Amino acid sequence: MAGGILKKINYVLKDLLTDKRENFRIFIFSVALSFVGLFFFCNMGYVKKHIRLLERLSNTVFITVENEDYTYSDIEKLTREYGTLHFVGHTGVMCDENVCEAYVYDKFLADTISYSFKKGKAIESDNQVIISKSLGKLYDIGDTVKVSGYDMAGTPIEKKKTVCGILDMDAVYYPTGKGNLIYDMLIVDLDDELYLADAIITTDNAFYGGDDNMGIFTLEPNDKYESDVLESLFENIGDVSDGNDVIGVNEEHLIYEKNQKKVFVIAGLIVGLSVFLGSIYISVIRRRRELGVLLLEGAGYTEALMLIKINGLLSAVLGSVVGETVSIILMKKGILDGYISLYYSLAVLLIIVLLYMGSTLIVGACWKREHIIDLIERDI
Amino acid sequence: MIIELKGVKKEYSDGKNKKITPLNNVNFRVNKGDFIAITGPSGIGKSTLLNIIGCIDKITSGQYFLNSINTDDYTEREKSHVRNKYFGYVLQNNGLIPYRNVYDNVSVPLMFDKKIRKCEYKEKIEKALEDVNMADYMHRNVNELSGGEKQRISIARAIVNDPEVILADEPTGALDVDNKDIIVEQLCKLNERGKTVIIVTHDLDIAGRVGVQYVFNHAGQLLQADV
Structure with missing residues (x-):
């Protein structure tokens, strides 16, 4: 053969x-x-x-740090900070002993959402906050958290508040290229009104990279909304711009x-x-x-x-x-x-x-x- | 006895729903060492008969025995093997591969003969070419050869792996008188050496030089002629 x-x-x-x-x-x-x-x-x-890459870059936040005291590791640390809950966007909510209800809407949908308490109770004063059960893994009833955001008039707020209730509600995880961002919910008392707000905390490092010498750092949020939030996080330490401004390609x-x-x-x-x-x-x-x-x-x-x-x-x-x-x-x-x-x-x-x-x-x-x-x- | 056809009929369609029956109830027997000429007018079925004998064509009905074995049950693979082992073919237009040389053309049957090894090629090809007086042409390109020379190479290819039967279909049809004689002489020599040769020709002069003649009549029947 x-x-x-x-x-x-x-x-x-x-x-x-x-x-x-x-x-x-x-x-x-x-x-x-x-x-x-x-x-x-x-x-x-x-x-x-x-x-x-263009899509990614158009959502990337570029921070040019003017303060020479801030280094690569400082920026990295900032993105890992768990102690601050940053909230943006809020809608009115009503709570009783057992449940909180809110009327939410966006461009397409209007709905009533209702969450029951897993633990704790409703807010009784403006130095309290109710969090979701995913945030409840980090904080418990009685813990103090730093909360920052904007009130209805757009005035920035930063206050320490005590967790008084944990809602039976899941957070939404948004994976990014390098890290994860959690969209979560909390309920705050603003101007004697209760508001259900989106809260964002960074968990892993959404920090993309940077150069100490040039003082330029990049973060990779998942979309424009997140990049707006991160811009607000860092605008007090440097010049913040998004990818489109830097790249200039359409x-x-x-x-x-x-x-x-x-x-x-x-x-x-x-x-x-x-x-x-x-x-x-x-x-x-x-x-x-x-x-x-x-x-x-x-x-x-x-x-x-x-x-x-x-x-x-x-x-x-x-x-x-x-x-x-x-x-x-x-x-x-x-x-x-x-x-x-x-x-x-x-x-x-x-x-x-x-x-x-x-x-x-x-x-x-x-x-x-x-x-x-x-x-x-x-x-x- | 090596070849026997019994009541063989071959029928095919001409593509216009018309049936053509070139062979009708053909009975034909060939013994070992015979030299047979089959003659008849053009288009009568001579080549069809040769193709059936050579396992190139199938019969429509009847029986074909080759060395006492009925070929009806042969698969295509077995027929290929039979063609290689038992038959050597000499065609009217020589059937050589034009862009290969003499050596390569003659070696084709050896490629499919499992008993012959590559190292034996040269010896066998040389012998076959010597038999047809073309030994000096081994490495020549076939395009350089004349018609008669090509036909002799074709004969060399037909005998290189020592088949039992040589089938020649109008081997002199495209040749002049001198080359015709040379080819017929080659075939006669093969027969003298014990090969069975069946030649199809419309040339009665050639037919007259062989041992047994068969003639096709217009009804598609094959009859042995008195020589």
Whole structure:
């Protein structure tokens, strides 16, 4: 059996050397197609990442610290501070011994929410606060917490209050790239009125990075709302700006660029694909007599088809490797924009192989209906 | 006895719902060492008969025995094996692969013969080429050869793995008189060495030089001619 395989390998290798022009043509078209194909995928990957980064950056808070006393670790520490509950946005609430109810609304929905007490009782004075059960893991009835925010007139408030009640209500966790922010609820007494407020505390470090020398630090909130909150946290220690101000890139421009490139690349792909498939078709057609001879002399059909086509497949694979290598080099040097990924490279190679095998098998399937003698003797 | 056809009928459609029956109730027997010519007008079914004998075509009805085994039950794989083992083919237009050299063309049957190893190729190919007086042409490209030379290479390919039967379908059809004689002489030599040769030809002169003649009549029946 090994001897049989060796004989066939020898036949294929001889084919590679003798049918040079045909194999070279397939090699060249494979180079071109794989070059354009890989660039297409990598460029799309690049643009996708670019847009994602843009989205992230547009929500990023940049803090330029003017006070030289603040360092990287100070900023990090600030974002980890549990002792302060910062609340923004509030709606009126009414509480009795057992439950607190609030009428809440946003752009789309108006609803009444009702929470029962897990522990404790309703607020009786303005130095008390009711918290949710998730905050209840950090604080218990009787604990003192520092609460800061804005009253209804927009005046900043910062006061120490005692926890008097824990509501049976879950917080909502918003994961960010580097840390987590918790949206939670608390009930505060403002101007003798009770208000249900969104509270934000940082748990893990939402701190992204920074440079002590330049005095610039970045935080990664999950959305604009969070970034507003964090801006208010830090505006007393430095200049705060969001990503859009710093980057100055807009998404529309990027999408336009992407579409423009896409048109050219897709056109190139269609042309390349047509030429590649056409080349395979011609090379397969040329070999019909050889197919007939192999069948006549004792080959099985699939065996014969593979024998006459495997050399072309080798040329196509080699061409693909060369084309992709050139594409990668140009992207690494920055001449072409592309996000290089091994998965894209493998995908392009697989596509080339499937195209080759597919087109060969399609032509082969048509030939299977032909008489062996006709394959050998009839002119195309 | 190696080949026997009993009541063989071959029918096919011409693509326009019309049935064509080139072979109708054909009874045919070939013994080992026979040299047989099959003649008849063009299109009568001579090549069809040869294709059936060579396991290239299937019969519609009847029976075909090869070395006493009914070929009806053969799978396609088995037929491929039979073609390689028992038959050598010489076609009208030689059937060589144009972009390969003589050595590669002649070696094709050896590739599918599991008993022959790669190291034995050269010796067998050299012997086959010597038999057809083409030993000096081993590494020449077939495109450089004349019609007669190509046909001799075709014969070399047909005998390289020592099959029992040589099937020649109009082997001299595309040749001039001189080359025709050379080819017929080669086939006669093969027969003298014990090969069974079945030749299809419309050339009565050639048919007259062989041992047994069969003639197709217009009803698709094969009749042995008096020689």
